[in-house]
Amino acid sequence: MSEPRKTYIRPLDLKHGQVDMAHGSGGRAMAQLIDELFARHLGNEYLGQGDDGAVLPATGEGRLVMATDAHVVSPLFFPGGDIGCLSVHGTINDVAVMGAKPLYLAASFILEEGFPLGELARIVQSMAAAARDAGVPVVTGDTKVVERGKGDGVFITTTGVGVVPPGRELSGRRARPGDVILISGTLGDHGMAIMAERESLGFESPIVSDTAALHGLIEMLLASAADIRVLRDPTRGGLATTLNEIARQSGVGMMLQEKALPVQPAVNAACELLGLDPLYVANEGKLVAICGENDAETLLTAMRTHPLGEQAAIIGRVHADDHHFVQMTTAFGGRRIVDWLSGEQLPRIC
Amino acid sequence: MSEPRKTYIRPLDLKHGQVDMAHGSGGRAMAQLIDELFARHLGNEYLGQGDDGAVLPATGEGRLVMATDAHVVSPLFFPGGDIGCLSVHGTINDVAVMGAKPLYLAASFILEEGFPLGELARIVQSMAAAARDAGVPVVTGDTKVVERGKGDGVFITTTGVGVVPPGRELSGRRARPGDVILISGTLGDHGMAIMAERESLGFESPIVSDTAALHGLIEMLLASAADIRVLRDPTRGGLATTLNEIARQSGVGMMLQEKALPVQPAVNAACELLGLDPLYVANEGKLVAICGENDAETLLTAMRTHPLGEQAAIIGRVHADDHHFVQMTTAFGGRRIVDWLSGEQLPRIC
Known part of the structure; x- marks a missing residue:
């Protein structure tokens, strides 16, 4: 994901536009989707590097924690949230319950051809707000598109990385009688x-x-x-x-x-x-x-x-x-x- | 993902069995799928911790690299490989091109109801072989199931983490005239x-x-x-x-x-x-x-x-x-x- 370029013929049509197969092709349409939607809302110094992976600061002496979750919730929007904020919260929580400070998220999107771009924008905005509120940026991502009828709107996998301070041990293996x-x-x-x-x-x-x-x-x-x-x-x-x-x-x-x-x-x-x-x-x-x-x-x-x-x-x-x-x-x-x-x-x- | 338990009534039927919705429910069927398929083939000390996230050694003074890729290749099996090994190679490569030593992978699976368990086993075995050959273990994972017609067999998102030694700078931003x-x-x-x-x-x-x-x-x-x-x-x-x-x-x-x-x-x-x-x-x-x-x-x-x-x-x-x-x-x-x-x-x- 990289810095916006101004050479698209017209901006994404968030009112009537839909995801099409070209948005997953690796070409200009995908670059536009990334620039005008993902980078625009989720943008931060790491995502802005625009390389295949994000280079992040050293994490030092704390142990690393890594957790991943695919999100396939249906419906995509529900009272109190949507798949966007859910995918941020869910993975932050999986990292945090290990006693780790959550530091970074990666997000991969599997979009179904025909999905309304306006709804995708709402989901990405919700993700961005959740990440901002939590102080855990989305530092790298990926977008794929599957044909109509081969997906279900949007699936999002988020992966989180965090760090546990030395000496802290939390695990499902540590419960003991009397606890x-x-x-x-x-x-x-x-x-x-x-x-x-x-x-x-x-x-x-x-x-x-x-x-x-x-x-x-x-x-x-x-x-x-x-x-x-x-x-x-x-x-x-x-x-x-x-x-x-x-x-x-x-x-x-x-x-x-x-x-x-x-x-x-x-x-x-x-x-x-x-x-x-x-x-x-x-x-x-x-x-x-x-x-x-x-x-x-x-x-x-x-x-x-x-x-x-x-x-x-x-x-x-x-x-x-x-x-x-x-x-x-x-x-x-x-x-x-x-x-x-x-x-x-x-x-x-x- | 956790240590095998021996209390399932019968083993997974890899010959005629199919993925059903219960395999994504978080209950006993999912635990069996994880034990007999994912943990069995991909198993390593980190995956075996069985918690929501994997706790990994500290990475020290090197900068962290994080990359993620959704894999939706069709067909799932092709000359020279399949979605399993592809999802390992693709993400290792995204980490490595940043100049990082790839250390760990996370894998999330979105399975379609009705997908043959035998084919899933082939995919997981191929993933395991690729991870073993590369020396980069799958340390944590997630499995979701979507209804028939809402997915396309198997989608796999892999996320990789690696470490770049101090002083090494590789980026798409560094090409200069004359190079x-x-x-x-x-x-x-x-x-x-x-x-x-x-x-x-x-x-x-x-x-x-x-x-x-x-x-x-x-x-x-x-x-x-x-x-x-x-x-x-x-x-x-x-x-x-x-x-x-x-x-x-x-x-x-x-x-x-x-x-x-x-x-x-x-x-x-x-x-x-x-x-x-x-x-x-x-x-x-x-x-x-x-x-x-x-x-x-x-x-x-x-x-x-x-x-x-x-x-x-x-x-x-x-x-x-x-x-x-x-x-x-x-x-x-x-x-x-x-x-x-x-x-x-x-x-x-x-």
């Missing part, structure tokens, strides 16, 4: 915002996605001096899947308290209507934290002082279990196993 | 291998893609002590597009010698048949190098000692030109402008 499990806020908001939009549920007040970059919250938690073992953002597959993954990685069991799980009434209602369980519904701005038992209150207090953690709660504990089961004490005092999702629940939620 | 332009081998092999396959041209001996990782060749060139200003791999849009990009970035003109351009006879024949110009056809294992005039012979000699540079040639020179035109002295002694590609020539070539 306490916290969640930073309500469950299922993102997934149900998408589902409500897709099914045209038409609630009085729409459910709004919680899509957000969590690195600010995480930085605050890490500064709280609590002994945090695991951080994870419970996205696809929801809290249940995330906890099963951690239980498997750490070789432990977990017990949740159903009463303690924060769920918005509208999300609960939509879940009941669609026969879904909020435990399995994706979040895009929530954090699971697991810490030593003595630090749970400190961590909860720290979470609640941040705008993204106001509804934080302690939701369960880790215990020894050779089966690595995640279980739940239900609101009625019974127990049930919170198993892995076995089939398809919510396709294309992120 | 010499070299190419490491024949033009258009990859693009014509794809086109011949797509059009079922059925030559006696098929045209074979040149897809290859160039970092070994590049390392050798950088060790040759020639003053290299620019390295670039002329992929989508071919040599013509790459040189136009560099001319624009550096604010210079260029003059090529048609007689000096190496093109295989079969590629020339296929180009003539399809009305294509090899100058605009993609390469996936070729290198353009621009160096100071006094170093051209040294660089040419160095290129030719490497297996990937045996047919290297000096093909032109850089001169001052406010219009930043790339021109060519034709085989008949005339001159023509080698312009940017203005429409679509070869869609989905990489």
Whole structure:
């Protein structure tokens, strides 16, 4: 991606124009799309280098963290966000939960022939705003175009790089019996915002996605001096899947308290209507934290002082279990196993 | 991606099985796909961490390089390669042409419902072999599934990270009047291998893609002590597009010698048949190098000692030109402008 040139016959038609195959050809049409859309909105000193890759400052003694996510959410626009900001938040969060400071993003676009250029511009602007707000620039990118009917509007893969300071160790492998499990806020908001939009549920007040970059919250938690073992953002597959993954990685069991799980009434209602369980519904701005038992209150207090953690709660504990089961004490005092999702629940939620 | 678990009811059916929506759900089916396919073939200590991102060693004082590429090539399998190895080579090359040592790759897959698992396994194995041969591991990944008719088999985005030693400066902005332009081998092999396959041209001996990782060749060139200003791999849009990009970035003109351009006879024949110009056809294992005039012979000699540079040639020179035109002295002694590609020539070539 390089500096604008002024030699195009006419500017991109954002009102009526569409993506065509030439936008992916490597020629003049692609250069124009990059100049007038991607470079214009996402522009920064690194993207402006205009080479095949971005050359970035040395990262020194901190360990590198790298995470990647393809985004295929449908619909592309939903209450609270769109595929553009989602693709920035999602990858920043994957880097930040490793305890790293997110530094740079790369973005690759797969566009379907015929996609309206005006919608693409909205998506890129949303991406740019999310990257700016988070302080994490998109430093390099790529654009491909596939024929009509061979894609679905826009797919975006973002890859993030960050740096973990020496001595900091966070991993899904570090949960131990006795540890306490916290969640930073309500469950299922993102997934149900998408589902409500897709099914045209038409609630009085729409459910709004919680899509957000969590690195600010995480930085605050890490500064709280609590002994945090695991951080994870419970996205696809929801809290249940995330906890099963951690239980498997750490070789432990977990017990949740159903009463303690924060769920918005509208999300609960939509879940009941669609026969879904909020435990399995994706979040895009929530954090699971697991810490030593003595630090749970400190961590909860720290979470609640941040705008993204106001509804934080302690939701369960880790215990020894050779089966690595995640279980739940239900609101009625019974127990049930919170198993892995076995089939398809919510396709294309992120 | 995490350590294999043994609790799936039956192994993936690579003979008759297909990708279904559950493979993208974040649940058990996805975990099985990751365990039995991605982790099994691509596995390494970083991928095995099983967290949302990979934690990698500190990279120290060298500057970071980051490059990303979406791969949407059609067909997925072609003479000389497939989307798997192509996606490894392409991104390694984008990192290496910045003068960086490629260190790590991230890979994101967008799979279409119904895609045969056996073909996916072939692609992942090819990726794994390419990554192993290049010494650049895939350290983190992501898998999404889209409904039948919303994708086209498999799309793969790879992102690479590497490190440039202090003091080394390579960029498309560094070409100067008087510099010499070299190419490491024949033009258009990859693009014509794809086109011949797509059009079922059925030559006696098929045209074979040149897809290859160039970092070994590049390392050798950088060790040759020639003053290299620019390295670039002329992929989508071919040599013509790459040189136009560099001319624009550096604010210079260029003059090529048609007689000096190496093109295989079969590629020339296929180009003539399809009305294509090899100058605009993609390469996936070729290198353009621009160096100071006094170093051209040294660089040419160095290129030719490497297996990937045996047919290297000096093909032109850089001169001052406010219009930043790339021109060519034709085989008949005339001159023509080698312009940017203005429409679509070869869609989905990489």
